[in-house]
Amino acid sequence: MENQLYLSSSPHIHSGETTDKVMRKVIYALLPATALSIYFFGLPALSVLLICTLGCMGFEALSCKLMKKPIALADGSAALTGILLALNMPPSSPWWLALFGAAIAILIGKQVYGGLGYNPFNPALVARVVLLISFPVQMTSWTSPAPLGSGLDAITTATPLGEMQTAVMLTGKLPELAHSGFLDYLTGNMAGSLGEVSAIALLLGGLYLLWKRVISWHIPVAFIGTVLVIGAIFWAVSPEKYPNPLFHLLTGGLLLGALFMATDMVTSPVTNKGMLIFGFGCGLLTVLIRLFGGYPEGVSFAILLMNAATPLIDRFCRPKIYGQAEAKA
Amino acid sequence: MNPKTMDLKTFKGGLHPPDGKEFSADKAIEICPLPEELIIPLAQHIGAPAVACVEVGAKVKKGSLIANARGFVSAPIHASTSGEVIAIEPRPHPMGKALPAIVIRPDGADSWDESLKSANPGDLTAEELKACIQAAGIVGMGGATFPTHVKLSPPADKQIDTLILNGVECEPYLTADHRMMLENTEQILDGIDILRKVLGIERAVIGIEANKPDAIETLRKEAALRNIEVQALEVKYPQGAEKQLIDAITGRQVPSGTLPMEVGVVVQNVGTAAAISAAVRLGRPLVERVVTITGPGIKDPKNLLVRIGTPLQFLVDQCGGLNGEPAKIIMGGPMMGQTQLSLEPPAIRGTSGLLIFRKEDLPRYEAGPCIRCGRCIGACPIHLQPTTIAAYARLDLFDEAAEYHALDCIECGCCTYICPATLPLVQSIRYAKAAIMAKKRTL
Ligand code: SF4
Ligand code: SF4
Numbered sequence: 056m057e058n059q060l061y062l063s064s065s066p067h068i069h070s071g072e073t074t075d076k077v078m079r080k081v082i083y084a085l086l087p088a089t090a091l092s093i094y095f096f097g098l099p100a101l102s103v104l105l106i107c108t109l110g111c112m113g114f115e116a117l118s119c120k121l122m123k124k125p126i127a128l129a130d131g132s133a134a135l136t137g138i139l140l141a142l143n144m145p146p147s148s149p150w151w152l153a154l155f156g157a158a159i160a161i162l163i164g165k166q167v168y169g170g171l172g173y174n175p176f177n178p179a180l181v182a183r184v185v186l187l188i189s190f191p192v193q194m195t196s197w198t199s200p201a202p203l204g205s206g207l208d209a210i211t212t213a214t215p216l217g218e219m220q221t222a223v224m225l226t227g228k229l230p231e232l233a234h235s236g237f238l239d240y241l242t243g244n245m246a247g248s249l250g251e252v253s254a255i256a257l258l259l260g261g262l263y264l265l266w267k268r269v270i271s272w273h274i275p276v277a278f279i280g281t282v283l284v285i286g287a288i289f290w291a292v293s294p295e296k297y298p299n300p301l302f303h304l305l306t307g308g309l310l311l312g313a314l315f316m317a318t319d320m321v322t323s324p325v326t327n328k329g330m331l332i333f334g335f336g337c338g339l340l341t342v343l344i345r346l347f348g349g350y351p352e353g354v355s356f357a358i359l360l361m362n363a364a365t366p367l368i369d370r371f372c373r374p375k376i377y378g379q380a381e382a383k384a
Numbered sequence: 385m386n387p388k389t390m391d392l393k394t395f396k397g398g399l400h401p402p403d404g405k406e407f408s409a410d411k412a413i414e415i416c417p418l419p420e421e422l423i424i425p426l427a428q429h430i431g432a433p434a435v436a437c438v439e440v441g442a443k444v445k446k447g448s449l450i451a452n453a454r455g456f457v458s459a460p461i462h463a464s465t466s467g468e469v470i471a472i473e474p475r476p477h478p479m480g481k482a483l484p485a486i487v488i489r490p491d492g493a494d495s496w497d498e499s500l501k502s503a504n505p506g507d508l509t510a511e512e513l514k515a516c517i518q519a520a521g522i523v524g525m526g527g528a529t530f531p532t533h534v535k536l537s538p539p540a541d542k543q544i545d546t547l548i549l550n551g552v553e554c555e556p557y558l559t560a561d562h563r564m565m566l567e568n569t570e571q572i573l574d575g576i577d578i579l580r581k582v583l584g585i586e587r588a589v590i591g592i593e594a595n596k597p598d599a600i601e602t603l604r605k606e607a608a609l610r611n612i613e614v615q616a617l618e619v620k621y622p623q624g625a626e627k628q629l630i631d632a633i634t635g636r637q638v639p640s641g642t643l644p645m646e647v648g649v650v651v652q653n654v655g656t657a658a659a660i661s662a663a664v665r666l667g668r669p670l671v672e673r674v675v676t677i678t679g680p681g682i683k684d685p686k687n688l689l690v691r692i693g694t695p696l697q698f699l700v701d702q703c704g705g706l707n708g709e710p711a712k713i714i715m716g717g718p719m720m721g722q723t724q725l726s727l728e729p730p731a732i733r734g735t736s737g738l739l740i741f742r743k744e745d746l747p748r749y750e751a752g753p754c755i756r757c758g759r760c761i762g763a764c765p766i767h768l769q770p771t772t773i774a775a776y777a778r779l780d781l782f783d784e785a786a787e788y789h790a791l792d793c794i795e796c797g798c799c800t801y802i803c804p805a806t807l808p809l810v811q812s813i814r815y816a817k818a819a820i821m822a823k824k825r826t827l
Contacts, residue, residue, distance in 0.1 A: 059709065059711065059743075060710065060711065060712065060724075060725065060726075061711055061712045061723065061746070062723045062725065063712075063723055064723075064810075064811055064814065065714075065716075065718075065719060065721055065722070065795075065810075066719045066720070066797030066800050066810070067712060067714055067718045067719075067723070067741070067746070068401060068556070068718045068719070068801060069747070069749065069801055070399075070401070070801055071747070072802075072804055073749060073752075073804050073805075073806060074752050074804045074805050074806075076804070077755070077757070127752075130752060170753065171752070171753050171755065172752075172753035172754050172755050172756065172805075173753065320755050320756050320758065322756075324758075325756055325757075325758035325761055325771070326758065327762075373788075374761060374768075374769065375767060376640070376766055376767045376768055376789050376792060377627060377631070377637055377638075377640075377767055378627070378637045378639045378641075378642075378766075378792065379639075379640055
C-alpha cells in the first residue's frame with residue numbers, strides 16, 4: 056500500500072476550475088453573438104469565423120512544434136483568440152486577410168512573447184490593428200446585413216459610427232441615424248464587424264461570464280460607464296454635433312470590447328482597483344478617438360493602449376496587506 | 385434559527401471549498417477502545433519537546449506524568465491509559481520521520497491516577513488556575529498546538545480586553561469541534577469562565593461558522609446566562625485562522641509580524657476550553673481528544689474520542705476500515721493537513737482529523753503558465769499577491785519575495801486551491817519563506 060501513497064504539501068484539493076475550463080466558458084459566452092453574426096451576414100461570416108479559428112489553432116500548433124514546446128491547443132486559448140479575431144473582422148473579409156490576421160495574432164501577438172500568459176497585448180486586437188493599418192480598404196468595407204433566408208443581397212455600406220463621422224465632418228451635424236434605429240442596433244441589424252452587431256447577444260454572454268465569475272464587473276462597468284458619462288456630457292453641451300450616449304453604447308465595438316476584449320485576463324490588471332483604472336482609461340480613450348480621432352472607432356486602440364499601461368497600473372495598485380492597514384476599531 | 389437571517393461577520397478574501405462535512409457532522413462522538421499499544425511522542429506541541437521522566441518497565445496510571453516540559457514554551461506529557469511503559473524509542477511520527485516516543489502497553493483497566501486532584505475554579509486564584517493548565521499539558525487543540533499557558537501570559541504592557549473562542553472549524557471535512565460544541569457545551573462554557581478569570585477580563589466571544597446553526601443555537605441558549613457572546617460568521621475558508629477570526633469579530637488587524645495580544649485579543653479553540661475545564665475541575669491532564677476520521681476512503685466516518693498515542697491504523701479499523709485503495713492519508717483537513725507515509729503514526733494532541741482520499745478523489749493536473757486571472761490575489765486572506773511571490777520564489781529571488789511580504793503568508797492554501805493554471809503557489813511561497821528565514825538567521 057505504502058508505495059502508492061501520494062506525499063505532498065497542503066492544500067490537497069483544487070477547485071477544479073482550470074485554465075481550459077475558463078477559456079471554454081468564454082467561448083460559450085461568445086456563442087450567441089457568433090450565431091447572430093452568421094444569421095445576419097450569412098456564409099461569408101461563417102467562413103471568416105472558420106478561417107480565423109482554425110488558422111489560430113494551426114499557427115499555435117505550428118509554433119509550438121517549431122519551438123519544441125508541448126502543443127498547447129488543449130488550453131483553448133488559441134481557439135478563443137481565433138473567435139475574437141473573427142468577431143473583429145468585416146464579414147466581407149477575403150480568406151487571405153482572415154488567415155493573415157490569424158498568423159499575426161498567434162505569432163506576433165502571442166508566441167514571440169513566450170505564449171499564453173506572457174503576451175502584453177490582446178493578440179486578437181494586435182492582429183486587427185495591424186490589418187487595419189496594412190489593409191485599410193479591406194478592413195473598412197462594410198456590408199449591410201442580409202439575414203439568412205431574407206433574400207436580400209449584401210450591399211456595401213458604412214457603419215453607423217463611420218456614417219456619423221463622415222456626416223459630422225461634411226455638414227457639422229449628426230446624421231439622422233444617430234437619433235433613430237436603436238432597435239436595429241440592439242438586435243444587431245446594422246453594418247459592422249462580425250461581433251459588433253448585437254448588443255443583446257453580447258450582453259447575454261457577458262452576464263454569463265459574470266455569473267460564472269470568469270470576469271468581474273470592474274472593467275466592463277468602468278469602461279462602459281466612462282463612455283456613457285463622457286458621451287452624455289458632450290451630448291448635453293451640443294446635441295446636434297455629438298451623438299447621445301446610447302448611440303455610443305449600441306454601435307461599434309464597445310460592448311464586444313468592454314465585455315470580451317478588455318477583460319482578457321492576461322493583458323489587464325490583476326487587482327480590482329487596477330481593473331477600475333484600466334476600464335476608465337479604455338472608456339476615456341474610446342470616446343476621445345471616436346469624437347476627435349482619425350478613425351471612426353476607437354475601442355481597439357483604447358484597449359491596446361491600456362494593455363501597455365497594465366504593468367504600471369499593477370505596480371501602483373498593490374493590495375494593502377492584512378496587518379499593514381490601521382486597525383478599524 | 386435560520387443562518388441567513390443572522391448578522392454574519394467575516395474578513396476580506398478567502399473562498400468556500402465544498403465542505404465534505406456531511407460524512408460525519410451527524411455522528412455523535414464515540415469513545416475509541418484501547419489499542420494494543422499507545423505511542424506517545426515527546427514532541428507534540430510547538431516549542432521544546434518534553435523530556436521523559438519514566439523508565440521502561442514503569443507502571444503508570446491514566447493521567448500520570450511521563451515527560452516533563454523543557455522550559456516555558458513546552459508542555460508536559462501524561463499517560464493516556466493505565467499500563468506499562470514497554471519502550472522509549474523513536475517511532476513513526478505524524479511529522480514524517482521517526483521521533484522519540486514513550487510506548488505504553490495498556491493493562492485494560494484504564495484507571496485514573498489517584499493523585500490527580502479536582503478543584504473548584506472559584507476557590508483558585510488566576511495564577512493557580514494558570515499553573516493547573518500548564519501542569520495538565522494543555523496546548524491549542526485546533527491544530528497549532530501552541531502551549532496554552534504561554535498564550536495566557538501576556539507581558540504586563542499588553543492590555544487584553546477580549547477572549548475569542550474559535551469554534552469556526554473552517555477546514556473542510558472536519559467536524560470534531562462541531563460535535564464538541566453540541567455535546568460538551570457545558571464544559572466549553574466552564575472553560576471559558578476559567579479563561580476569563582485567568583485573563584482578568586469580561587468579554588468573551590465564541591465565533592462559529594453559520595453552517596453549524598445547531599451549535600450556534602445550543603451555545604446561544606447557555607452562553608447568554610453567563611454573558612458570553614456567540615457570533616455567527618460567514619461560511620468561508622480560512623475564517624478560523626487566528627488573524628481572520630480576530631478581524632471578523634473585533635475589526636482589528638494584528639500588525640504584521642506580531643501576536644494577537646498586540647491588539648488585546650487572546651484566541652483559544654473551543655476544544656481547548658473544554659480541556660481546560662477538565663484539567664481544573666476533574667484534575668485531568670490532556671490525554672484524549674476528539675478526532676474526525678473521515679473522507680471518501682473511509683467506510684464508516686466517525687467522530688471518536690481518542691486517547692493520545694492511538695495508532696492511525698487502529699482508528700481506521702474502528703470506522704469500518706478503508707474504503708478502496710487509499711491514495712492520500714492526511715492528518716488534519718484537506719487545506720492545511722499533513723500527508724502521512726503510512727497509518728503507523730499515532731494521533732497526537734494536534735490531530736483534529738484523519739482524512740483519507742482515494743485516487744479517484746484526487747484529479748491530477750499539469751501546471752500551466754499563469755494567466756494573470758488575479759484569483760489568487762482575490763482569495764488571499766492576507767491580501768498578498770501570491771502569483772508574484774511564487775514567481776520570484778521560482779527564480780530564487782528571495783529579497784523580492786520578501787519585499788512582497790512572503791513572510792506574512794499564513795499558508796492557508798487558498799491561492800493554490802483556486803489557481804486555474806494549477807500552479808503550486810503556496811508551495812513555492814513556503815520555499816521562499818524558508819530561504820528568507822535562513823538568510824535572516826545568518827545575518
Ligand atoms: S499567499 Fe499564503 S496567505 Fe495568501 S492565499 Fe496563499 S497560502 Fe494563503
Ligand atoms: S490564480 Fe494562478 S493563473 Fe491566476 S493570477 Fe494567480 S497564479 Fe496566475
